Amino acid sequence: MTTLWQSEDTGPAIHVLVIGVGRYDHFNGGSKHQARPGMLAKGLGQLTAPPASAYEVCVTLLKELRDVPDRALGSIEAVISAEDPQLPAGFADLFPDVDEAIGTTAELEDVQEAFERWYERCDSDRDNVALFYFCGHGLQLGAYGDHALLLQDTRSSRFASFQNSIDVHGTVQNMQGNRASIQCFFLDACRSSQDVDATLQSLKSTALGPKLHISHDPEQLVVYSTGAGAPAHGRAGESTLFTRSLLKALFSPEHRRDGQGWQVTTTSIGTAIDQLMQWPGLRHRDMPEQQCVTSSTNVRGGVLLRFPNRPQVSFHFDTAPTSALATAAWSLADLRGNQVASRMPGPEPWIDSGPAGEGDLHVAFADGPYSTTSQQVWLQPPCFHHTVQVDVS
Structure with missing residues (x-):
């Protein structure tokens, strides 16, 4: 059997x-x-x-x-x-x-x-x-x-x-x-x-x-x-x-x-x-x-x-230039300001998931020449990929 x-x-x-x-x-x-x-x-x-x-x-x-x-x-x-x-x-x-x-x-x-x-x-x-x-x-x-x-x-x-x-x-x-x-x-x-x-x-x-x-x-x-x-x-x-x-x-x-x-x-x-x-x-x-x-x-x-409920959407966030990843601290919040995901600095792109729909992506840099930035993103199933263009301060 x-x-x-x-x-x-x-x-x-x-x-x-x-x-x-x-x-x-x-x-x-x-x-x-x-x-x-x-x-x-x-x-x-x-x-x-x-x-x-x-x-x-x-x-x-x-x-x-x-x-x-x-x-x-x-x-x-x-x-x-x-x-x-x-x-x-x-x-x-x-x-x-x-x-x-x-x-x-x-x-x-x-x-x-x-x-x-x-x-x-x-x-x-x-x-x-x-x-x-x-x-x-x-x-x-x-x-x-x-x-x-x-x-x-x-x-x-x-x-x-x-x-x-x-x-x-x-x-x-x-x-x-x-x-x-x-x-x-x-x-x-x-x-x-x-x-x-x-x-x-x-x-x-x-x-x-x-x-x-x-x-x-x-x-x-x-x-x-x-x-x-x-x-x-x-x-x-x-x-x-x-x-x-x-x-x-x-x-x-x-x-x-x-x-x-x-x-x-x-x-x-x-x-x-x-x-x-x-x-x-x-x-x-x-x-x-x-x-x-x-x-x-x-x-x-x-x-x-x-x-019955909104699904989680897998996302992949990275930076341009890629060298900024090592000092990038990430957070994703819903439109009410509630944080739904975050990650400390690391050399690899951020791969995680968040609820489907609109959200606020925040990228902060503790050290180095890069400027902190916030962007609106729309997570739509089945997956989402976004590259954040980072400016030098």
């Missing part, structure tokens, strides 16, 4: 399927790897970022969604494999019923079984939200060709190398027969074809789910971590930039002018993820450029999450 958590409540809920593949038995460094001509080049090997990312998704969603009003977390289904299957610290405490298989295997059979359980839960109520997350190797043939998410036993067959992979288009299409009215697919994988034989015309990967001849016309949003033909990046052993951006975007609602409060919707979350991926508070300076891409079917602004 890979059901990490399931609510005892009934009614509309958010059901999550998390797949993180770090162990690839038939790729470089794998236990069953054999050099073969054609099909896959030698560039694909073992990964450490996908299991770290998948574990973080499971932990964050359980902590943040379990008790939200209106439509809370219904279940988390997870399939994760890693070269080192040891669970992260505290994971077993959060998920006391975790199966021993978690972290050890993410073959096609494992994914199909987990997908079937997730599919049935999503299908139980028209007002359910279905969230599908994948992190691992991916391949795509050209800009519009076959796109596959690679699993632990991909390339186990010499004559059907990609059969044990997920057909993205076919899986999303099959989900149209599911009753969940909102379906989001977050795919953190490369979309390049440099590791494929140039003569290959089809990947012949496997579509998950039943191929029904009916459609419930769900809102379907697919968010890719990178564009067609481009790689996706991750630092060894850490959650990827896309994953960290996704987890912030899920809790970065936009304000509705029609009195409906703060909401995360199918039309807002893709833009929020992309903005967060470019935000210097998450993006490492040495990371290559990467921009997420979305595709959608029947998207009408359906609500994933509602929040």
Whole structure:
């Protein structure tokens, strides 16, 4: 069993399927790897970022969604494999019923079984939200060709190398027969074809789910971590930039002018993820450029999450010139003059969070040639970046 958590409540809920593949038995460094001509080049090997990312998704969603009003977390289904299957610290405490298989295997059979359980839960109520997350190797043939998410036993067959992979288009299409009215697919994988034989015309990967001849016309949003033909990046052993951006975007609602409060919707979350991926508070300076891409079917602004109160907005403040940072004492206050955040001088930009809306930013310099300054800022989800131009006194 890979059901990490399931609510005892009934009614509309958010059901999550998390797949993180770090162990690839038939790729470089794998236990069953054999050099073969054609099909896959030698560039694909073992990964450490996908299991770290998948574990973080499971932990964050359980902590943040379990008790939200209106439509809370219904279940988390997870399939994760890693070269080192040891669970992260505290994971077993959060998920006391975790199966021993978690972290050890993410073959096609494992994914199909987990997908079937997730599919049935999503299908139980028209007002359910279905969230599908994948992190691992991916391949795509050209800009519009076959796109596959690679699993632990991909390339186990010499004559059907990609059969044990997920057909993205076919899986999303099959989900149209599911009753969940909102379906989001977050795919953190490369979309390049440099590791494929140039003569290959089809990947012949496997579509998950039943191929029904009916459609419930769900809102379907697919968010890719990178564009067609481009790689996706991750630092060894850490959650990827896309994953960290996704987890912030899920809790970065936009304000509705029609009195409906703060909401995360199918039309807002893709833009929020992309903005967060470019935000210097998450993006490492040495990371290559990467921009997420979305595709959608029947998207009408359906609500994933509602929040009754103003959210906190992550901000990144720095100075020009940067040499002023070392002596800059920062404070942020609301319009009533109440201080909401502050920081003593330090060599790095100030990264913190404050309530959405207008505020007063104050920067004071105890020593040096720089002049104290105050500016009004407007913190708007999902993130905010501002450089304070500092004058020499």
